[in-house]
Amino acid sequence: MRFRVALLAGKLVNFLCRFFRYSGTSLPGGVALKICPQLIYKMAPAYDQVVAVTGTNGKTITANLIAHILRSSGLSVANNYEGANMIAGVATALIKDCTLNGRARSQVAVLEVDEGSVKKVFPAVQPDLVIVTNYFRDQLDRFCELDHNITLLRRVMTDLPSTRILLNADDPLVVAAGRDHSAVSYYGVDGKQSEDKTGDYDIREGKFCPDCGNSLHYHYYHYGQLGDYYCPGCTFRRPVPDFLACDIKVDDSPLDFTLTVRRWNSSSEGCSAADTVRLRAYIRGFYNVYNILAASSAAVILGVSEKAIQASLLDFAPATGRMEGFIYRGRPCTLALVKNPTGLNEVLKTILRKEGEKALIIAINDLAADGRDVSWLWDAGFEMLDNQSINKVICSGRRAGDVAVRLKYAGVPLSKLILEPGCRESLETLGLQGAEEYYVLVSYTSLNKYAKLLQKMGKDVVRGADQGMPSLS
Amino acid sequence: MRIRACHLYPDLFNLYGDRGNLIVFCRRAEWRGIQVQVDEVSFGQKSPFIDYDFIFLGGGAEQYVDIVVKDLQGKGPYLLEAVEKETVLLGIGLGFQVLGHHFSAQNGTMFPGIGLFDAHTKARPDRLKGNILLEVAADLQEEVERIGGVPLTTIVGFENHSGRTFLGEAKPIGNVLKGWGNNGEDKTEGAVYKNAFGTYLHGPLLAQNPHLADLLLARALSRKGEVKLDSLNDELEIYAHNVMKKRLL
Numbered sequence: 001m002r003f004r005v006a007l008l009a010g011k012l013v014n015f016l017c018r019f020f021r022y023s024g025t026s027l028p029g030g031v032a033l034k035i036c037p038q039l040i041y042k043m044a045p046a047y048d049q050v051v052a053v054t055g056t057n058g059k060t061i062t063a064n065l066i067a068h069i070l071r072s073s074g075l076s077v078a079n080n081y082e083g084a085n086m087i088a089g090v091a092t093a094l095i096k097d098c099t100l101n102g103r104a105r106s107q108v109a110v111l112e113v114d115e116g117s118v119k120k121v122f123p124a125v126q127p128d129l130v131i132v133t134n135y136f137r138d139q140l141d142r143f144c145e146l147d148h149n150i151t152l153l154r155r156v157m158t159d160l161p162s163t164r165i166l167l168n169a170d171d172p173l174v175v176a177a178g179r180d181h182s183a184v185s186y187y188g189v190d191g192k193q194s195e196d197k198t199g200d201y202d203i204r205e206g207k208f209c210p211d212c213g214n215s216l217h218y219h220y221y222h223y224g225q226l227g228d229y230y231c232p233g234c235t236f237r238r239p240v241p242d243f244l245a246c247d248i249k250v251d252d253s254p255l256d257f258t259l260t261v262r263r264w265n266s267s268s269e270g271c272s273a274a275d276t277v278r279l280r281a282y283i284r285g286f287y288n289v290y291n292i293l294a295a296s297s298a299a300v301i302l303g304v305s306e307k308a309i310q311a312s313l314l315d316f317a318p319a320t321g322r323m324e325g326f327i328y329r330g331r332p333c334t335l336a337l338v339k340n341p342t343g344l345n346e347v348l349k350t351i352l353r354k355e356g357e358k359a360l361i362i363a364i365n366d367l368a369a370d371g372r373d374v375s376w377l378w379d380a381g382f383e384m385l386d387n388q389s390i391n392k393v394i395c396s397g398r399r400a401g402d403v404a405v406r407l408k409y410a411g412v413p414l415s416k417l418i419l420e421p422g423c424r425e426s427l428e429t430l431g432l433q434g435a436e437e438y439y440v441l442v443s444y445t446s447l448n449k450y451a452k453l454l455q456k457m458g459k460d461v462v463r464g465a466d467q468g469m470p471s472l473s
Numbered sequence: 474m475r476i477r478a479c480h481l482y483p484d485l486f487n488l489y490g491d492r493g494n495l496i497v498f499c500r501r502a503e504w505r506g507i508q509v510q511v512d513e514v515s516f517g518q519k520s521p522f523i524d525y526d527f528i529f530l531g532g533g534a535e536q537y538v539d540i541v542v543k544d545l546q547g548k549g550p551y552l553l554e555a556v557e558k559e560t561v562l563l564g565i566g567l568g569f570q571v572l573g574h575h576f577s578a579q580n581g582t583m584f585p586g587i588g589l590f591d592a593h594t595k596a597r598p599d600r601l602k603g604n605i606l607l608e609v610a611a612d613l614q615e616e617v618e619r620i621g622g623v624p625l626t627t628i629v630g631f632e633n634h635s636g637r638t639f640l641g642e643a644k645p646i647g648n649v650l651k652g653w654g655n656n657g658e659d660k661t662e663g664a665v666y667k668n669a670f671g672t673y674l675h676g677p678l679l680a681q682n683p684h685l686a687d688l689l690l691a692r693a694l695s696r697k698g699e700v701k702l703d704s705l706n707d708e709l710e711i712y713a714h715n716v717m718k719k720r721l722l
């Protein structure tokens with residue numbers, strides 16, 4: 001009875017939110033959970049499979065990729081959205097997916113779960129598969145410290161012995177958090193990538209062996225602390241990936257790499273031809289290889305064929321602000337969400353990999369969802385922007401001044417810096433710059449504002465089109 | 474002109490943008506034609522701290538406190554000696570707490586500090602966090618004016634700490650106008666003893682407060698006899714400082 005009341009209340013709030021065009025993606029679930037705290041426990045068993053994605057970076061795109069692949073293979077999927085990845089957001093997604101009788105419409109639930117919320121969400125949804133992407137430092141004032149989240153996951157997983165867990169083998173922090181579990185698979189990126197011209201500005205977490213405390217050694221780094229590591233003092237090392245990305249082409253869109261799936265039951269050592277598939281997706285940035293790899297690995301585990309994954313990836317379009325493509329004033333304009341140093345560094349590297357002059361907006365706010373503390377700007381490698389191909393950088397947002405100061409000390413000449421705190425004004429200024437390409441890097445709370453303005457003032461790039469080559473202007 | 478700087482425990486105490494302070498210190502020296510050589514010194518490494526003009530100790534995660542406290546038992550006397558010989562020192566967050574007599578961790582464990590500041594710290598469960606605004610202590614204000622630093626009389630920053638620090642003889646860097654400060658009770662923030670400064674204002678403190686950067690730089694240079702600084706174009710720094718100041722007042 002309580003459950004029915006909670007469900008109807010959630011449905012009603014959801015209807016009201018939509019009616020008033022209020023994007024309250026957590027509100028319906030929050031209200032329903034107040035009435036019936038056991039709501040998710042009652043709803044989650046209705047799904048054939050529950051898949052959960054957690055970690056610092058790449059949760060949204062990985063969850064969206066999994067949902068997309070599963071849908072292409074004929075399954076119906078319920079999923080939540082970023083910003084609604086705590087328990088109320090998960091509840092909202094399930095409420096939206098069910099009928100008034102409380103029956104789930106979809107077969108599978110794919111949920112992105114905030115690293116700090118796994119303790120509440122995982123016991124409630126009892127996931128069949130958990131994917132852990134990576135652990136980087138995020139805004140300190142939001143989630144105490146990295147170690148807290150890692151310990152949290154390890155503890156939560158001990159109460160879920162039958163859950164399968166898919167870990168990023170290249171991140172020692174992820175491996176330390178999940179390796180004790182009984183059913184573990186690993187994904188990883190093979191070999192050293194071509195030398196980066198942009199230099200190495202990454203902050204590396206997890207410098208020490210979780211078993212013996214020695215400093216970890218690396219054969220190579222991919223980014224952050226991700227790479228091929230080993231402990232000189234004991235047996236801790238990067239696990240052999242079950243799902244391996246190799247022969248990666250990152251310079252152009254689409255991203256292009258070979259996925260090798262190791263089948264442990266096969267008698268022969270090494271991989272047979274049937275286990276290898278070439279994957280392409282219209283997403284930019286080396287870091288997205290990890291996200292495509294994680295999603296494809298999850299899909300293989302869930303029983304989707306490699307061929308079906310290959311076909312499905314080709315028509316995937318990233319969500320708002322995940323290197324989303326627009327045409328603005330006749331030039332390609334890319335919108336990217338930035339929220340921590342490692343993510344920002346990867347976006348900067350992706351930008352600099354392209355030839356040609358570029359103009360940027362960097363818009364940083366300090367509202368609760370952005371993180372009140374903008375100190376992390378000093379952990380990011382803005383020194384990369386001291387580069388000839390960078391024409392102008394427009395500093396914007398509530399902390400425009402702090403962005404400008406950071407860039408000044410990073411070596412960007414003052415003549416290239418423009419201070420323009422306003423959102424619309426910054427876009428207008430950007431449109432006056434004679435660069436070949438535009439980029440808009442924003443923190444969370446101005447993402448939708450910039451996306452809407454770019455849609456109004458510019459054009460969306462057609463889904464699946466080459467984002468590097470404007471065909472619409 | 475050349476000065477020597479030391480980044481102490483760069484691998485353990487590198488929390489949230491603190492290294493920005495060293496970047497700012499070096500750039501502001503270089504823009505005035507002063508070269509800065511930066512050495513990194515970590516645990517187990519011996520170092521003659523007295524040879525350094527500037528030592529920077531950032532904030533750290535509590536997980537490394539054991540290692541650092543143990544290591545400081547050896548380094549402590551040399552740091553004290555250096556400060557007595559006018560070396561400039563800046564400690565932030567946990568890097569401030571370890572410079573007092575003693576401090577306690579969240580679980581109640583007591584740790585000895587090196588006793589540079591006449592101060593001690595107790596941990597409490599709730600954190601003091603948010604933007605903060607200080608009025609710079611009067612003698613430091615006068616000094617900024619004397620050396621030709623940026624004419625700002627306030628300090629802005631961000632604090633996030635569970636430790637409450639109480640000063641004995643040590644003097645504060647400034648009075649809290651908005652925010653919490655050392656303990657949320659007595660309106661003091663930070664500690665000063667000779668050329669050693671401790672503070673809870675983490676992240677790019679010197680970037681938002683170029684006058685404080687110049688004060689540290691001038692004191693580091695005064696070991697070589699120079700005191701007056703060439704003025705720089707600080708429009709952006711002053712803009713960022715004043716935006717936050719206006720918001721807090």
Ligand SMILES: [Zn+2]
Binds near residue numbers: 210212214231232235
């Ligand atoms: Zn080891």
